[in-house]
Amino acid sequence: MLKSIFIILAGLSTFAVAENTSINGNVQSRCIISTDTEGTYGNPNAYTLTTATADGGVLAVTRFDITLADAYYAQITAPSSFSSSPSLPDTVTWTGDTTVKSISDATGMADYETNKVEFDYTDKYDMTATGSTWFKTTSAAVMGGSKAYAGGSYTSLVLAECIAQ
Amino acid sequence: MRKNCGIVLLISIAFFLSGLILSLDAKAHEMTPTYPKWERSHLSGILKAKMELFNKRNDVEYYEIGVFDEGFEPVPFVSAYSVVKLEYLGKVVFDVFINSKDKSRVVYVCSKSKLRKEELMRTAVSSRICSKFKD
Numbered sequence: 008m009l010k011s012i013f014i015i016l017a018g019l020s021t022f023a024v025a026e027n028t029s030i031n032g033n034v035q036s037r038c039i040i041s042t043d044t045e046g047t048y049g050n051p052n053a054y055t056l057t058t059a060t061a062d063g064g065v066l067a068v069t070r071f072d073i074t075l076a077d078a079y080y081a082q083i084t085a086p087s088s089f090s091s092s093p094s095l096p097d098t099v100t101w102t103g104d105t106t107v108k109s110i111s112d113a114t115g116m117a118d119y120e121t122n123k124v125e126f127d128y129t130d131k132y133d134m135t136a137t138g139s140t141w142f143k144t145t146s147a148a149v150m151g152g153s154k155a156y157a158g159g160s161y162t163s164l165v166l167a168e169c170i171a172q
Numbered sequence: 173m174r175k176n177c178g179i180v181l182l183i184s185i186a187f188f189l190s191g192l193i194l195s196l197d198a199k200a201h202e203m204t205p206t207y208p209k210w211e212r213s214h215l216s217g218i219l220k221a222k223m224e225l226f227n228k229r230n231d232v233e234y235y236e237i238g239v240f241d242e243g244f245e246p247v248p249f250v251s252a253y254s255v256v257k258l259e260y261l262g263k264v265v266f267d268v269f270i271n272s273k274d275k276s277r278v279v280y281v282c283s284k285s286k287l288r289k290e291e292l293m294r295t296a297v298s299s300r301i302c303s304k305f306k307d
Contacts, residue, residue, distance in 0.1 A: 036206045038301055042199040042229065046295030058295060067295045078206055086295055090287075146295050164287070164298045170280070171206050171304035 036075030038134075038169035043068035043141060046165065048148075053155035057147040066143045068108060069167040073134045076115075080170045085128040086146050086163030093159035097151035104145050105130040111138035133172075142167075200228035201235075201299040203283045207306050210275060213267075219275055220267045223303065225283050227258040231296075234258070234286040239268060240302075241277045248274070255286065278305055 048056040049063030058064035071081045085103025089095075110116035115136030124131040134140070144165045150156055204224050213220040225235060235256045239249040250269040258264055268281055282302040 035204055037202060037204050038206070039200045039202045039228075040299040040301060041201075042231070042297040042299070045297060048294060067297055069297055069299075072200075075206065090296070144295070163295050165295050166298050166300065168300040168302065170302040 036078055038074075038079045038081075038171075039072040040167050040169055041070040041072065042167075043070045046144065046146060048146075048161060050156070054150040054153045055147065056156065056161060058145050059147065066145055067165045068141055068143050069165070070139055070141050071134065071167075071169060072139050073137050076137050077133075077135055078172055079134045080168075080172060081132040081134055081140065081142070082166075082168040082170060083130050083132075083142050083144060084166040084168075085144050086148075086165060087128050088163065089148070090162050090164050092161045093157040095150070096154045096157070100149045100151065101128070102145075102147045102149075103128050105142050107132075108141040108143040110140050112136050116140055199231060201232070201283070201285055201301060202226040202228065203301040203303060206303055208281065208303050210270075210305065213269060217272050218269050219272050220269045221281065221305070222265060222267055223281060223283075224263065224265045225256060225258060226263045227260060229285060229299070230260045232258075232285040232287065232299075233260075235283045236286055237266070237268065238282045238284065239270065239278055240280040240282060242279045244280070247278050249278075249281075256283070280304055 044065060044067060046058045046067030047065040048058060050056055051062035058066050060066065069083065073079055083105040085105060087101045087103070107120045110119065116138065119132050119140060122133060146163060146165070148163070202225070208221040208223060210219040210221055227235070235258060237251055237254055237256060239247045241247055247270065251266055253266055256264055256266065270278055280302040282300055284300040285298050287296050287298055
């Protein structure tokens with residue numbers, strides 16, 4: 008008798024374990040901006056800060072993940088001022104540029120670099136395909152009159168924007 | 173048999189560690205939907221749109237919300253947050269309210285990362301995502 012009750016209870020517990028649990032998800036179009044590498048300034052001489060690899064710098068790399076084609080523009084602006092720095096003895100001349108570093112879709116994204124629109128420090132890309140695109144941004148800041156940068160920390164901002172079309 | 177189990181275990185550990193490293197290194201900013209819609213709010217003459225923000229940037233804690241016209245000129249709006257404090261891997265759903273007379277002017281709602289000042293010689297990346305009102 009006791010054995011029969013045990014078997015019935017064991018059977019019931021098996022039913023409980025077999026219950027389905029749902030996992031719900033919502034797939035929608037989106038743009039994700041990821042910071043792949045934060046740039047670092049090298050200091051090849053007293054009056055220059057540059058992200059150029061040959062001068063000990065590191066390029067800033069941002070990744071854009073797009074899940075809907077023709078829905079977004081990627082807009083990347085190289086720095087044109089310091090967001091924080093010690094006091095500057097003279098005006099600084101800025102140069103900077105953004106280019107496509109790598110792409111996840113060799114066919115759909117092949118023309119991104121040639122079709123980009125450049126204005127001032129900004130490069131605008133029409134994201135016509137889904138997938139990931141990596142952009143690298145260079146930046147150089149040369150102190151006027153070849154005056155030396157004061158010792159301290161210098162930070163500038165690369166602005167990475169994803170704007171819906 | 174025992175040798176195969178060892179190899180499987182090693183591969184599993186390698187996958188786990190690489191996943192862990194990738195997840196620790198990830199710094200992403202995400203806002204949805206791409207094309208939000210205006211809805212009526214509980215107040216007459218006020219429209220609202222629901223947005224969702226996800227912070228996968230471990231270097232960012234604050235995001236600034238803004239509403240703009242076609243030329244990215246700011247348009248007055250009200251939200252529970254104008255600057256959202258969002259922990260790493262945190263998600264927030266928020267409503268943006270505008271006066272219905274501004275509906276035709278409003279084109280973009282944007283979120284922009286706010287970075288902390290740090291003692292480094294570097295270029296930091298500030299991210300901004302803008303969704304568009306198409307109706």
